[in-house]
Amino acid sequence: MSLPDAPLRYELMKVDAVTGARLGRVTTRHGAFDTPAFMPVGTQGTIKGVLPDHVAATGSQIILGNTYHLMLRPGEKVVAALGGLHRFMSWPGPILTDSGGFQVFSLADINRITDEGVTFKSHVDGSVVHLTPQRSISVQNDLGADIIMSFDECPRADAPREYQRAAVARTLRWARLCLEAHHRPQEQALFGIVQGGTDLALRDECARTLIDLDFPGYAVGGLAVGEGFEATRAVLASVTPTLPVQKPRYLMGVGFPRDIVMAVAAGIDMFDCVLPTRNGRNAYAFTASGAIRLRNSRFTSDSGPIEDGCDCYACRTFTRGTIRHYFFAAEMLGPILVSLHNIRFFQRLMGDIRRAIGEGTFDRWRRSDPRAAMGPSSAEVAAASAVEPSDAPRAPMETREEPS
């Protein structure tokens, strides 16, 4: 399929009869991906510990890179000189970069926020960095991802209503500046981001203004930051019906299988989360019967795979006992193998979601498949029960990127 002028084409194949779930396909200049899609996070130009051929083997069709991290190190000009982010990280398929907004607001040592942008200290060398909508787009133009994101303000979930209003105003002002600053609109699709916290009226106002600006796709930001599952669901139920049917919709930074299934039912097409890789590095493995922590002593001589029936490289190749040993011996293969399994777990979940939508059985599927209920509590309960006093301290289940 040719893309003469557009950087992206979205095909809606099917809408579920019971829920708002959508089966679709997004085509970019670096290939296509099926939706609903899960994007593994390649913060610093790599899915941590997983070589690109193994990432592809998990069924991942699109991956995410972090503008904040890449602009600080090695710098977007270095990435551009090395041929752009696709060549840099040796991922020939579709890539999405975020705007840096989320990391700046959640991770950086912020000096100042104005209507022009944000001033913060680099976590790499302590230097003072100024990030504006124009700079975010310029960096993303240099990185060259297929989908790029508007620079938005991401307030805390508990920010007062007046702050949320001001943040939305700023996000909308910045969205216009991002559109103006975008120098590669034929090659890179710039998505707008709906903010507004849990205030449905504010969300609606933000969404409608962005829709008038005619972005090729829309994201819902500022969720999964502590507002709770029901609040997230209420926001999505309110926002997604407003968004254009013929454009892809992306829920940023989400999440647990339960959250993804709920958001798919609300009509979301794209997801990203560090859960599979971050928790994989902490020896937490996702399985259909719950999360397990492979450091647990009950796995010492366990000759089974991480998850029965899983077709990933880790499960086909190594026993739980060996992987447990790798974690205790601080061997890289521990984090590598569990990250790889967890990404495959998420991609199998997405494949099953797409299949169910295609077959018209999504609503039944989500009520019967145990994975559709896996959230932080069930995962943590499983993980906690798997940890004994003699084991190393348990790291919490985390969903956000780290600063370095």
Next chain:
Amino acid sequence: MSLPDAPLRYELMKVDAVTGARLGRVTTRHGAFDTPAFMPVGTQGTIKGVLPDHVAATGSQIILGNTYHLMLRPGEKVVAALGGLHRFMSWPGPILTDSGGFQVFSLADINRITDEGVTFKSHVDGSVVHLTPQRSISVQNDLGADIIMSFDECPRADAPREYQRAAVARTLRWARLCLEAHHRPQEQALFGIVQGGTDLALRDECARTLIDLDFPGYAVGGLAVGEGFEATRAVLASVTPTLPVQKPRYLMGVGFPRDIVMAVAAGIDMFDCVLPTRNGRNAYAFTASGAIRLRNSRFTSDSGPIEDGCDCYACRTFTRGTIRHYFFAAEMLGPILVSLHNIRFFQRLMGDIRRAIGEGTFDRWRRSDPRAAMGPSSAEVAAASAVEPSDAPRAPMETREEPS
């Protein structure tokens, strides 16, 4: 080829007309390997950071595991319960385990050495461990490698002559005990180890006594421990002509390409060394034109592969610029990719050595190929010139295993 009673069969294909270089093939119950062979080191049940499919893709046909590390963690009984070392590390091909002797004498906190064995403190948990010839063989029987090694005493290179004599006497006493203790002689080939420092008469005495004991293969130990290149050459020139022609010969813990080429010329068939992986983790890459350190700032925007013309996964897939970034960002892919390249560098070297012996051109080849001269000094000079004051401190080129 069936191996009705023997755990190992060595076929000598060709002896070089000018040097003592030998082209051969060793067949074990887990497959065959061509000699001269280089064995990457899988200390704790993994070639650090490199998944088995990538290890195999480097052309490695046999790998080495460390008895000392595996007996302390996870313990040989755990490895046996998980199906033995082949299954444990998912390496279906030939494996060799050392005896633990070298690590005990070089790494451990030794309490006592007697004619019965060595008492030392575990680096894992501080517990007191007693390692004897019987225990070393019992552990190696449980691990189940195709080739196992006698428990020997490895004195320092500068140990006085009397100490070397006593160590050889102990090594010979222990060699007999190892033969008696070996419970799987039909499946695992137990090699004897020639010690004796740089004392050629002592080496000769040790070799002849071991030959009378009729081991299926012989190793030369206690070299590359600081005695110098010429001393190593002198020992090999003296020892190897004594060893049986129809049995494989293994030079333990060696080494740089220069050392390997010299030892091949002296008639050695097998090598192991941590150089490719350890130096890979420190960002040192071997190339035909010398070692380079990928942290160097001159590689920041270098879009070439680690080594021009190399066919390894790292060189086919990533630029020097990206790999440099991975090291500065502390991403696992840096150590992984350079380890992988370095192993492939060593295997290409071994392949070229075997080809040259087969074609009768080994002596000409070793005089013309620049790799045949690569030793610690040339590698360090190249590495030093590649490091600038602003870069991180330079780690030395090391050839020995670390304790954990």
